[in-house]
Amino acid sequence: MKLNIYQVDAFTDRVFGGNPAAVIPLEKWLSDQLMQKIAAENNLSETAFVVKENDRYLIRWFTPAVEVDLCGHATLAAAHVIFCHEGFKEDLISFYSPRSGTLKVERSNDGLLTLDFPKDTIRQIEISKEIAAGFSIAPIEMWKGGSDYILVYGKEEQILEMEINLFELAKVDTRGFIITAPGVKVDFVSRWFGPRAGVDEDPVTGSAHTSLTPLWADKLEKSHLTAIQLSKRLGELICELAGDRVRIGGKAVTYMVGEILV
Known part of the structure; x- marks a missing residue:
């Protein structure tokens, strides 16, 4: 069986920046076991699988180790693929996740x-x-x-200088850990670690900003926020708290288009 595969760098406007994700459009779901094996073989922080269903797309996300409830950067990457490579003409895509409900992406x-x-x-x-x-x-x-624990610090430089003991963190039963502080050039900065999810440090974690946006919106008393995730690849995000929803904006670029044989 041949499947199309795309690798997209999300939350960046340049190749080799942001967070890479694999996106695999399907006509119908593969078995959970096969999707997990594909994600492990891709060895990226997330692989998104999407199935078109009427006027929406079903979506699921896998790390190399587990299926996860929500992934922002791989959803952004999936939207980029649908807009740029799958012939989608509208400017609003509606996704549905069995674990997280309706998710939308606007261009x-x-x-x-x-x-x-x-x-x-x-x-x-x-x-x-x-x-x-x-x-x-x-x-x-x-x-x-x-899904995550959030550790708040006073200065951006502490986030940059932080040394991590992944062995200790792997003892805690949680998806991941966010460290965050006020930013120098943006409203806030962060990093994300998920040893139990098979991701020691994620370059840019969209889903973490569903937690960080309400946190910093309250602290800074503003609903529109700018953010940078301070990984080696860096990621830039524009966040907005809108009632019980969070809007997270970023760009994406295609790195690779290919086929896999399974």
Whole structure:
């Protein structure tokens, strides 16, 4: 069986930046086991599989190790593929995830793609010594979202300088960890780590910004925010808190178009 495959760099306007994701359009779902094997073979932080159903697209996301509930950068990449390579003529794509519900991506004239995702519910918790042991600098606050722990710091340079103990973090039963601080040139910066999900550090994590946007919107008392994820590849995001939804904007570029044989 031959399948088309695309590799797209998301949340960037240049190849080799942002976060790479694989996108595989399907006529019908493959088995869970086969999709997981394909994602492991791709060895990217996420592979998105999409199936067209009437006027919407069903979508699922796999890391090399597990299927996940939500992935922002791979949804952005999937929208880029549908807009640029699959002949989609409208400017709004409606996705449906069995795990996260309806997700939309809108295209603007300047090439910006904006995700419309549900806002995460976050709550402040006591600083856990178990979690703090995984980081070289102690946080000033700790929060818990639906999938991730969030550690808040006072300065951008602390996020850049942070040393991570992945062995300690892998002991904690959670999808991942976000470290974040106010930005120098943007409203906030972050990094994301998910050793249990098979992703030591993710270059740009769209879904993390469903947690970070309400956090920083409250702290900075503004609904429109700019953000950078401070991985080696860097990712630039424009975020907006809109009621119980979060709008996350970024660009995407195609790196590779090919076929896989399975």
